[in-house]
Amino acid sequence: MSDHTFTLSNGLRLGYCEYGDPRGEVAFYFHGWPSSRVQGSLFDAHAKKHGMRLICPDRPGIGLSDFQPHRTLLDWPDTLTQLAAHIGADNYHIIGWSGGGPYVLATALKLHKRVLSASIICGAPPLKFLGDRQMFWLYRFMIQLRHYFPTILGLVLRLGGVTAKGNPQKAPLRWLMRLLGEEDRRVLLLPGIFDVVRAATLGALDRGPRSVIADADIYLNEWGFEVSQVNFPIRFWHGKQDRNIAWTYTRQIAEIIPQAETHWSEIDGHYSLPITHSEQIITAALQKKVLAHPRRDRENFTAA
Template identity: 35%
Template sequence: MNRQDFTTIFLPDGRKLAYAEYGDPEGVPVFFFHGFPGSRYDGEYSGQIAAEMGIRLIAPDRPGMGHSDFQPNRRLLDWPADVCNLADTLKLDMFGVLGYSGGGPHALACAVRIPERLKTTGVIAGVSPVTEPGALDGMLRNNVQIFTLSRQVPWLLNLIYRWNNTANGEKLMRAGMAQMAKPDQTVMQNPEVLRGMAKDYKEAFRQSPRGVVHEGGLFASDWGFKLSEIQAMVYLWQGKEDTNVPLAMGRYQASHLPNCIAKYFAGEGHISIITHCIREILAVYV
């Protein structure tokens, strides 16, 4: 598959689910769950290394983002059913899941609902339950506001995102750089990285902000499960300098997951962890 392409399937409820594939088409199947806001394009960053390692990255757009239809009243625990439908279409009995940032809770939802189908579960800089005390300590002010607005006044967040989406994507990314962790600012100096981030961000809002706003509300509400319910081994990777999803969130998850192998990377942020550490991360899947 050309890396710019996407494919859609129809789900039992009639919704379309879009996805792209990166890496080795014949490799070990790993579902890559994008960040927040984000799209299937998040998987693009890791495609070349995945190909070298014999990994087939399958990157779906979540409901209301990219080319996937919005799902009214969606909950985190609804996502595993979509994943299973896509896996069945691709004739995959078992597979790995890897959730990045906002994709982290979705990987954990799969570990709760469909552990029998998962070979490996991993979370990179994943959002933890936002409602827990201290969960937002050390987080960028803008991100704190997003979670607060998505829960309390989602209509206002919708308006803000609509306005943002009229701006040039790369200019929008540059405007936010000053708040980012130093390692992320350095990585974002690369024009290719900046273009990729802008494209991914814009794709999240291709239809409207509705899918993103709804998902923010999911993170800021009861997830429908406790981390302590997850019996599968979960691999967790976190940059110590991350200010998008701060280190406290990674440590919280590691301390509440019954079976967790966590690694905290010194000198890495939210974006640089993908740029610098993805080979080590993907190694657990092969």
């Protein structure tokens, strides 16, 4: 793990971390919500094994990165362009997990000439378009608090930061773990895994609720483009036992993207899929953007 910062053209500092092979093909990893650059360490071993230099930036206001007022999703391609120039990458892969998914779509739309491959794992949907009925009830609850009681949401997020520091096998964190599917619980309790997820979450929450709420607002607001405009091959990975973000969201999004390749797992959830199948995700990404057909649907990829 190697932390770095540099200054953007707007004068704000952007932080990022490097994993994998320092001489490998560059890939940018976009973390989830609420999370931070530390989440990328879950892919470190396989990135190193397969020759991928994994760059994991903190979004503005998260971790090492300065807060950017009035930020929109379409601000991200310019930020990424500056980061790519800073590290000397002309072309690169992009990978996003959960809340990082929309950033993959925005990048593929605006920077498609530089993108080698684009992968979305259990990605967040355009809620203005598809609604929040298929979201985890806790997320729906926080969305309502954001609309009607933002101060209370800030208190809930602070409480979440305190709770995350506990033992996942003891109350109250154990109660939250029970809300997850069986495979998610199993994987999160593997040695060292929960520690990484916790550290990544605290990397966002420790900066206070303002930045975390502003990061969430990106998903709740208009994205500034239609998903169907993304005419670039996108590989989607989603588990059908995902209780955080229903896999049916990804199916709906893939249906309107001209070049979509979907990979489904019958047994995996929101956490188990990227952690258990990180090697498959990385090796597929390194195949770049060549698809045999405009659309491919791979059921039960875990059996492959």
